[in-house]
Amino acid sequence: MQNSQHAIADSSTKSEQEETNMRKTTMSLDNTSHERGYKDEHTRNSKENPKMNTQGTARKTSQPDRPGLDELVPSRYALKVGAIDVMVVSDGVLSLPESMLGHNVDPAVRAAWLEDKFLPPDVLEWALNAVVVRSGDRTILIDAGIGADPGLNLPRAGKLGQRLQAAGIDLASVTDVVLTHMHMDHCGGLLVDGVRERLRPDLRIHVAAFETKFWGGRPDFSRVHMPPGFPDALRRTAKRFLDEYDSQLRPFDKEYEVAPGVLVHRTGGHTPGHSVVRLASGGDRLTFAGDLVFQVGFEHPDWYNGFEHDPEEAARVRVGLLRELAANRESLVATHLSFPSVCHVAVDGDVFRWVPGPWEY
């Protein structure tokens, strides 16, 4: 105690030059590892600990020849689901108005929830997570982030390309893309300049037939509550995606097994073709829930998110999935839960409780 008080007192009398030096030292630390590929890292980590993540390799890896890849924030987290390799990769953060939390509840109730969670009152900082899965001989990218900012002032997202590269994942190694749905924060990353050229010509993109039909026609926005500019940007991005990737789309009806133990399953609700990805291997299970579950959805599964095209159905499907995950105790990962978002679900009276998983190093 004495020591720490002493340290605090000391730090208050540090000269400006000393403080600058301290900042420099802090900024030069590197908490990520980029030299090793995903598979190599994973193999090594798996030998030591089958669920170890790549941040476990705490080496100094400053790489002046690879500018822009070194970051102080963790942006990837790897784990195993039986024999399946899973890596959550962050596309960044979306700053959205707090009313997106639940447009069917009193603003004072939303404000109280935010206060209770130590969150700012006016803006939601939404994580934006994608996932890379390896099973059998397939490498599957589940969702692709938002891509280039569609003129909506979302500068903290759209980093998936750089972060996949930093993780040693080459776009040319991706055999399949699964889209949980076609909102721009899930498919926009495929429209970034140069991405299509780096993807394999035989890439297969799995998305529910309901979804391609919805966006290919006149999508219904009558029930959403989005900030101005979003509906147009969403329509534009989805149409462009359908145009550019038409020949690679592999629409499925209800569900499709992309690789051993990797099943994409249509739920509807958030959008008509919204889907989740269920992973199962060796008795282990994990579900990537896309936009079916938001942070507030554990305590308030009946709050209507502003981006839900059929909010009643979205709430119904959300409750069903959360009940199932609580009963079978499997892991949950979702697009907009705080990175890396690996967690469990517990039943708490009439609602649910979010149980974040410990980071495993």
Ligand SMILES: [Zn+2]
């Ligand atoms: Zn989303």
